[in-house]
Amino acid sequence: MSHELPKAYDPGAIEARWAEYWVAEKLFHVSTPDSAKNIFDLLLPPPNVTGRLHMGHMLNQTEMDIIIRWHRMRGENTLWLPGTDHAGIATQMMVERQLATENKRRQDMGREKFIERVWEWKRHYGGAILDQMKRLGASVDWGREYFTMDENLSVAVKEVFVRLYEQGLIYRGKYIVNWCPRCMTAISDLEVVHEETQGKLYEIRYPIIGSKDYITVATTRPETMLGDTAIAVNPKDERYKTLIGRVVRVPLVNREVAIIADDWANPEFGTGAVKVTPAHDPNDFAIGQRHNLAQINIMDETAKLNENAGPYAGLDRYAARKKVLEDLEKEHLLGHVKEHMLSIGKCDRCKTVVEPRLSTQWFVKIAPLAKRAIEVVEKGHIKFTPENYKTIYLNWMNNIYDWCISRQLWWGHRIPAWHCADCKQDTVAREAPAKCAHCASAKIEQDTDVLDTWFSSALLPFTTFGWPKQTKDLEVFYPTSLLITGFDILFFWVARMIMMGCWFMGDENKLDSLNDAQREEKLKASVPFREVYIHALVRDADRQKMSKTKGNVIDPIEIIERFGTDAVRFTLASMAAPGTDIAFNEDRTEGYRAFANKIWNAARFIFMNMDKAQQSGAWTAAGFDPAETPDAKTLEDKWILSRFHAVTQALDESLKAYRFDEAANAVYRFFWNEFCDWYIEIVKLRLNAGESDSDKATTKTALTFTLHIFEGSLRLLSPFMPFITEEIWHAVYDGKPPAKSIALTRYPVADSKLVNSATEAEMALLQSFIVDVRTIRAEMKVENKLKTPVETQAKDGIRKTLEQNLNSIQKLANAESLTFTEKSLANAAGAKVSPHYEVRVVYEQKIDVAAERERLTKELKKLEAEKDSAQRQLSNEQFMAKAPEKVKEGIKRRAEELAGLIAKIQSALAGLPKA
RNA sequence: GGGCGGUUAGCUCAGCUGGUUAGAGCACCUGCCUUACAAGCAGGGGGUCGUAGGUUCGAGUCCUACACUGCCCA
Numbered sequence: 001m002s003h004e005l006p007k008a009y010d011p012g013a014i015e016a017r018w019a020e021y022w023v024a025e026k027l028f029h030v031s032t033p034d035s036a037k038n039i040f041d042l043l044l045p046p047p048n049v050t051g052r053l054h055m056g057h058m059l060n061q062t063e064m065d066i067i068i069r070w071h072r073m074r075g076e077n078t079l080w081l082p083g084t085d086h087a088g089i090a091t092q093m094m095v096e097r098q099l100a101t102e103n104k105r106r107q108d109m110g111r112e113k114f115i116e117r118v119w120e121w122k123r124h125y126g127g128a129i130l131d132q133m134k135r136l137g138a139s140v141d142w143g144r145e146y147f148t149m150d151e152n153l154s155v156a157v158k159e160v161f162v163r164l165y166e167q168g169l170i171y172r173g174k175y176i177v178n179w180c181p182r183c184m185t186a187i188s189d190l191e192v193v194h195e196e197t198q199g200k201l202y203e204i205r206y207p208i209i210g211s212k213d214y215i216t217v218a219t220t221r222p223e224t225m226l227g228d229t230a231i232a233v234n235p236k237d238e239r240y241k242t243l244i245g246r247v248v249r250v251p252l253v254n255r256e257v258a259i260i261a262d263d264w265a266n267p268e269f270g271t272g273a274v275k276v277t278p279a280h281d282p283n284d285f286a287i288g289q290r291h292n293l294a295q296i297n298i299m300d301e302t303a304k305l306n307e308n309a310g311p312y313a314g315l316d317r318y319a320a321r322k323k324v325l326e327d328l329e330k331e332h333l334l335g336h337v338k339e340h341m342l343s344i345g346k347c348d349r350c351k352t353v354v355e356p357r358l359s360t361q362w363f364v365k366i367a368p369l370a371k372r373a374i375e376v377v378e379k380g381h382i383k384f385t386p387e388n389y390k391t392i393y394l395n396w397m398n399n400i401y402d403w404c405i406s407r408q409l410w411w412g413h414r415i416p417a418w419h420c421a422d423c424k425q426d427t428v429a430r431e432a433p434a435k436c437a438h439c440a441s442a443k444i445e446q447d448t449d450v451l452d453t454w455f456s457s458a459l460l461p462f463t464t465f466g467w468p469k470q471t472k473d474l475e476v477f478y479p480t481s482l483l484i485t486g487f488d489i490l491f492f493w494v495a496r497m498i499m500m501g502c503w504f505m506g507d508e509n510k511l512d513s514l515n516d517a518q519r520e521e522k523l524k525a526s527v528p529f530r531e532v533y534i535h536a537l538v539r540d541a542d543r544q545k546m547s548k549t550k551g552n553v554i555d556p557i558e559i560i561e562r563f564g565t566d567a568v569r570f571t572l573a574s575m576a577a578p579g580t581d582i583a584f585n586e587d588r589t590e591g592y593r594a595f596a597n598k599i600w601n602a603a604r605f606i607f608m609n610m611d612k613a614q615q616s617g618a619w620t621a622a623g624f625d626p627a628e629t630p631d632a633k634t635l636e637d638k639w640i641l642s643r644f645h646a647v648t649q650a651l652d653e654s655l656k657a658y659r660f661d662e663a664a665n666a667v668y669r670f671f672w673n674e675f676c677d678w679y680i681e682i683v684k685l686r687l688n689a690g691e692s693d694s695d696k697a698t699t700k701t702a703l704t705f706t707l708h709i710f711e712g713s714l715r716l717l718s719p720f721m722p723f724i725t726e727e728i729w730h731a732v733y734d735g736k737p738p739a740k741s742i743a744l745t746r747y748p749v750a751d752s753k754l755v756n757s758a759t760e761a762e763m764a765l766l767q768s769f770i771v772d773v774r775t776i777r778a779e780m781k782v783e784n785k786l787k788t789p790v791e792t793q794a795k796d797g798i799r800k801t802l803e804q805n806l807n808s809i810q811k812l813a814n815a816e817s818l819t820f821t822e823k824s825l826a827n828a829a830g831a832k833v834s835p836h837y838e839v840r841v842v843y844e845q846k847i848d849v850a851a852e853r854e855r856l857t858k859e860l861k862k863l864e865a866e867k868d869s870a871q872r873q874l875s876n877e878q879f880m881a882k883a884p885e886k887v888k889e890g891i892k893r894r895a896e897e898l899a900g901l902i903a904k905i906q907s908a909l910a911g912l913p914k915a
Numbered sequence: 916g917g918g919c920g921g922u923u924a925g926c927u928c929a930g931c932u933g934g935u936u937a938g939a940g941c942a943c944c945u946g947c948c949u950u951a952c953a954a955g956c957a958g959g960g961g962g963u964c965g966u967a968g969g970u971u972c973g974a975g976u977c978c979u980a981c982a983c984u985g986c987c988c989a
Contacts, residue, residue: 008954194989343989388919392987395918399988487987541927543985574940577929579920581985585927587941594954605951661929665939680951771958778958784947814949866936873935878972883934887973890935 005607005731009600011564011593015723019134027741028072028139030079036476040071041079042529043461044140045485045493046148048087049122050094053132055538055546055584056486058556061138062569063535063576063660064484069139069719070655073747079477080139081464083146084127088412088453089183089349095121095411111410111448118411122147132557136565137722139743146464148456149413156463157413157456158430160504165417165428167509169365170405172417172426174295176285177361177404178345181303181317182352185408186361188452189401190492192345192354199342203271203335204328206231206248209256215240215248216335218270220342221280222328223321226253226309227298230276232287235261237272251333252324253310262287279358295358301408303355317355362406362415362449369499370400372511372523376502381524383531385658386578389490396491403496405452412450420444458496461528462505478505483529486537494532501528533658536581538572543583554584566721567593573720574664595668596724599717602676603728606710609687609703618696619703621734626711626745629754630704634686635805637705639763640679642756643670644709649750651716667716675709678767682808707732712748719747765798765836766805772832773813776841779855780830787816793825794837802837826904827911833904835897853912860905867898 006013022028033039042064047057064080072078095118096106106114130145146153164170177186202222205214215231228250233240244261257276264287265274278288279297288295298309303317312320328334345354374397376382377390384390406415418427420436421443427433435442456463461480465473479501485494506526511519539545540552547553560568563586570592575582613619632638647670654663686702689695711732718725722743729742739745773790782788790813794802799820802809809815824838825831831840870891873879880888 005951007952009952189989392919396988399917490987537986543927575928580928583927585941588927590954591940594952597954598952601952601955603951608951657931659931662931665929669939676952677956774957775959778946781946784949784957862936870935873973876972880972882972887934894935 005600005604007601007604009564009597009724011566011596011723012561014727015137015560015565016135018723018726019137022137022139022741022743023134023142025740026143027743028078028080029141029143030077032472033077033476038076039079039476040068040076040481041081041477042068042480042482042484043464044080044082044138045483045489046083046085046146046457046460047129048090049084049126049129049147050087050090051084051129053129053136053556055554055556057129057133058136058568059535059538059572059576059582060484060486061133061136062572063533063658065136065138065569065722066573066660066663066719067482067484067655067658069722069743070747072139072743073715073719073745075746079141079144081144081146082130082133082138082140082142083148083460083464084130085453085457086122086147086149086412088407088409088450089185091118091122092409092411093183093349106410114410135557135560136569139722144464146460148453148460152466153456153459153463154413156459156467157451158416159468160459160500161416161451162428162430163504163508164364169368170362170428171365172360172362174358174360175363175404176280176282176356176358178354179301179303179357179359180347180350180352180354181301182350183347183409184301186359186404186406187347187349187354188404188454191348193348193351194343194345196341197344199340199344200337201270201340202325202337204251204275205333205335206250206275207333208243208259209247209249211246214333215243215259215273216271217273217275219275220340221321223305223312223317223324224277224280224298225250225275225324226305226312226320227277227279227296228255228257228275229278229288229293229296230257230291231259231273232262232265232276233259233273234263234265234267237265237267239267240273251331252327260287260291262290281356285358297358299355299357361404362417362447364403364405366400366402366499368509369503370397372502372506372526373397373495373498376498376523376527379523382498382527382529385531385533388579389487389532389534392487393490393495397495403452405455406447406449407452408448409450412453413456415447415449415451417447418444419447454492454496457493458500459504461497461501467504479525479527480529482531482533484533484535487534488537490534497528502526533578535576536579538582538584541583541585543581559586559589563589563593564596564723566596566723569722570595570664570668570720573660574668576660578658595672596721598672598676599714599721599724599728602671602680602710603731605680606703606706607731610707613687613696613699613703616691616696616699618699624704624707624711626708626715626738628708629751630701630708632705633701635759635763635766635801636679636682636808638756638759640675640705640709641754642759643674644712644748645750645752645754646760648712648716648748649752649755652750664720667713667720671713671717675713678763679709680706681812685807685811715742715745715748718742762801765801766808768834769802769837769839770809770813772834772839773809773815773841776830776832776839777814777843779851780841780843782814782841782843784814787814789817789819789842790815791819791821791825791828791840791842792837793821793823798836824904826908831908833901833908835901838904849912853909856905856909856912860902860909863898863902863905867895867902870895870898 045060068078068080099106161170178189178192180187199220201218201220203216203218204222204225205216207214217231231248233244243259246259247256248259249256264283265272276284276287276293278285278293279295296308298305299317300306305312305315305320307313312323315323325334346352347354374394377393416428416430418433420439420441422441423436423439425436425438427437427444436444462474462478465471465477467474483494506522511522514522540554544550544552567589571589572582610621632641647666650666651663654666683702683706686698689698714725714729726742730737777788792802802818806818809818825840826833826838828840830843831838873891874895
C-alpha cells in the first residue's frame with residue numbers, strides 16, 4: 001500500500017474531480033421519506049436565472065452547505081432544494097439587449113415570439129450560476145431542481161391568484177404607482193431605491209381669480225403643475241385662512257382650480273401652500289381622494305408629456321421642466337429658486353428616476369396576510385437569528401402598504417384575468433374562459449400584464465413540494481426547517497413567503513373559524529420555515545461595498561482558483577459572526593490555504609507512518625475502526641481525546657447557534673495548535689519506538705490512536721472543507737472506504753465522559769514547563785541543535801508528571817537531561833519561576849545582566865500590580881460579603897501564588913551582579 | 916424624520932447570563948531549511964476596550980448622555 005501525496009496541497013488537482021463525483025453519484029439525492037420525523041430541509045434562495053455567482057452567493061451557500069452537511073452527518077434526512085428564478089425584468093432586459101445587437105425589438109417580434117426567444121436564451125445561458133454552485137461543492141439535491149416558470153409552479157401561481165381574488169385579497173384599480181419610464185412598467189415600493197440628491201425648490205405664483213394677488217407654492221417638480229387640480233393650504237395656517245375657497249388660475253394651461261384646506265399642507269415647508277397633482281404624486285392623490293378632485297395624467301409610459309399637457313405634449317419630462325420654467329419666467333410667475341436636498345426614487349433595476357404615475361394595476365390587499373405573518377413571528381413560531389431582525393421585520397410589517405403585483409412586461413407569469421370589452425368587468429379564472437363571467441360576452445381578452453417575480457417566489461416553500469396537490473412531499477417537507485438568506489431580501493422575499501405560507505398552508509380565510517387549540521396548531525404548522533438565519537454583506541478588504549462601477553468586485557471563482565474552494569469557504573465561515581458585514585480579506589484566505597496545507601501534511605505524516613508500520617509488521621490497516629475509541633495509554637493520548645470531545649461539543653453548540661465563526665475557529669485551533677503542534681510532536685517518539693516486539697506494540701497503539709483522532713478530525717472538518725477532507729479520507733482507507741463519501745459518514749458525537757479537566761490541567765502544566773524551557777533557551781540564545789541539561793524544583797505531584805513525560809520534555813524542549821533538586825533555583829542564572837515549579841536551563845554563558853534585570857523588573861511590576869488589585873479586593877468587606885465563593889477562593893489562591901512569585905523574583909533581582 | 920447596529924492591538928474581528936491575568940488571524944521583531952509541513956517551527960513586542968457620567972463589592976460586558984460611523988425605512 002502506498003499513500004504517495006505531493007508535498008504541498010494543490011486544491012486545483014482534486015476539487016473539480018470531487019465536485020463532479022458528488023453530482024454524478026447523486027450523493028445528496030433524497031427520495032420522499034415516509035414520515036416527517038428526523039427531517040432537515042431548506043430551500044436555496046433561488047438565484048436569478050441571469051445571475052453570475054458573486055461573493056454574497058458564496059457566503060450564503062457556504063453557510064447552507066455547512067449546516068446541511070452537518071445535519072446530514074448527524075443522520076438526519078436532509079434535503080437542500082435548488083432552483084432558479086425567472087427574474088422578470090432582469091431577464092427581459094437581458095434578452096432585449098441581445099436583440100438590440102441584431103437590430104431587433106421585441107415590439108416588432110410580438111409577444112409569443114419574444115417569449116419563445118427568452119426560453120431559448122434560458123436553455124443556452126440560463127442556470128450558469130448553478131454550474132458555478134457545483135464548483136463550490138454545494139450538497140444540494142440536483143434531482144429536484146426547479147425553475148419558477150415550470151409548468152407545475154405556474155399552475156400553483158394561477159391557483160394562488162384566483163383564490164386571493166375570490167377572497168377579495170387581490171383587486172384592480174387606478175392608483176399612483178412607481179413607474180419606471182425605462183422599463184416601462186410599474187414597480188413596487190420595494191423596487192424603488194431612494195437617493196439623496198441636490199435639487200431645486202421652485203416657487204410659482206398662481207394668480208387668484210378676481211384679485212390682483214397671487215398665491216405662491218413651492219415645488220421640486222414644476223412640470224407637474226400642468227396636471228394641477230387644486231392648491232392646498234393648512235386649515236390652521238392664519239396666512240391663508242381667508243383664501244380658502246377662492247379660485248386660482250393655473251398658469252400656462254389656464255385651468256381654474258380651487259384653494260382647498262387640507263392637513264397635509266405643512267405650514268413650515270416652502271410657502272405653506274402646495275399645488276395638488278393627483279395623477280403624479282401619491283400624497284396629492286390622497287388629497288384628491290379626500291376632496292374629490294379631478295385626476296389629470298400628463299405623462300405617457302416613457303415619461304414624455306401627453307396631449308393633456310397642451311403645448312408641452314411630446315416633450316420629455318426634463319425638457320418640459322425647462323420649458324415650463326422659461327415660460328413661467330416670461331409671465332413673471334416664477335418666484336424664488338433655491339437649492340434643496342431631496343430624496344429621489346430610482347428604479348432598483350436600471351437606476352432611472354421613477355415617476356409617480358396614475359395607472360391601473362393589480363394589488364394584493366396586504367393587511368389580512370400581514371396580520372397573520374406578524375402573529376407567527378410574535379409568537380415565536382418563526383425564530384430569527386440574529387434576533388434584532390425580528391424587530392426590523394415587525395417594524396416593516398406593521399407599516400406595510402398594499403403590494404402592486406402587476407408588471408407591464410412579457411416575461412413572467414401572465415395574470416389570469418380577462419377583461420370584457422362589453423361590460424368592462426374582469427373574469428379571473430384558472431383556465432382561459434370562453435366568455436365573460438358577468439355578461440357572457442365573447443369579447444374578452446386576457447390582461448397583458450405579468451406578475452411581479454416575487455409573487456411566485458413567495459410561494460416556493462409550498463409550491464416546490466407539489467401544492468396545490470396534497471402530495472407526500474408537501475406533507476413531510478413542509479414547513480422547511482430553516483431559511484438562510486441575506487438581509488437585502490428580507491422584505492422582498494422572506495416577509496412575503498411568511499405571508500403567503502401562513503395563508504395558504506394555514507386554511508386561508510377559514511383559520512379563524514377553528515377553535516383556539518386547533519387554530520394554534522394549524523398556525524404553527526403553516527409557517528414556511530421554522531427558523532431564519534440572516535447573514536450580512538460581503539464587502540471588500542477596505543469595507544467598501546462591492547460594485548461593478550467601483551471595480552472592486554471579487555469573483556468567487558477566480559479566488560477559489562487561486563486559494564482553493566475549501567480555503568475560501570473557511571474564510572467566509574470564520575468571519576461570519578452574526579450581524580456584522582464581512583470585509584473579505586485575501587490575507588485571511590491565504591492563512592486558511594495554509595491550514596489546508598497543514599491538514600494535507602499531517603495526512604502525509606500519518607500515511608508515512610502507516611506505510612512504515614505496515615512494512616515492519618507493526619500494524620495493519622484492516623484493524624482500524626473509526627467507531628471504536630482505542631484505550632488512551634499516555635497523558636498525551638488522554639489529553640488529545642479529551643480535547644477532541646470538548647471541541648466536538650463546542651462545535652455542536654456553535655453550529656446550533658449559527659456561530660460559524662466560533663465553530664471554524666474552534667476546529668482550526670484544535671487541529672493546528674493542539675493536534676499538530678503538541679500531540680503529533682509527542683507521539684512521534686512512540687511512532688519511532690524501535691524494532692523490538694514491545695516497541696512494535698507501542699507503535700501500533702500510538703498509530704491507532706493518532707489515526708483515530710485524525711480520522712475523527714477529518715469528519716469534524718468535513719462540512720467546512722468538503723474537498724480536502726474527502727480526498728484524504730478516501731486515502732485513509734486506501735481506496736476502500738466504508739462509504740461513498742465522508743459526507744455520508746457520521747459526525748463525531750461528543751462523549752462528555754471523555755472530557756477530563758484533570759488531564760487537561762496536567763497537560764497544561766507539562767506544556768508550560770516545556771514552553772518555559774524553550775523561552776529560557778531563546779533568551780540565552782542557546783543554539784537550536786545543542787541540547788541542554790534542565791534542573792527543576794517541583795512538588796511531588798508535579799514532579800511525577802514531569803518524570804512520567806521525561807521523553808516528551810527532552811524532545812520538545814531540547815533537554816539533555818532533567819534533574820530534580822530541593823533547593824530553590826530562583827537566584828540561579830537561566831531560571832524561571834512559576835507557581836508550580838522552578839526551572840533552570842544549565843548553560844554556561846554570560847547572561848546579559850541589563851536585559852535580565854529589565855525582564856525581571858518588568859515581570860515584577862506586572863505581578864505586583866496584579867497582587868495589589870487582588871489584595872484590594874480581599875480586604876474589601878463588601879466584596880468578601882457579596883462575591884461568590886468561587887471567585888473569592890480563586891483570588892485568594894492567586895494572591896498566595898503571587899506573593900511567592902514576587903519574593904522569588906525580588907531575590908533573583910537582588911542576586912544579579914551590579915552593572 | 917423613524918428604526919436598527921457598530922466604535923476592543925497597526926489591520927480584520929472574537930469576547931456567551933458583569934467575576935480571577937481582555938483573545939485570535941494577519942502584519943511586525945528575533946532565531947531556526949529540527950526527514951509531515953518555510954503555505955513551516957520556536958520565541959517575542961504591541962491594547963487607559965470612542966468620550967463623559969452612573970449602577971455595582973466588581974463594568975469591555977448593564978444604564979444615560981455625547982461624539983463619530985454604517986445600514987434599513989419614509
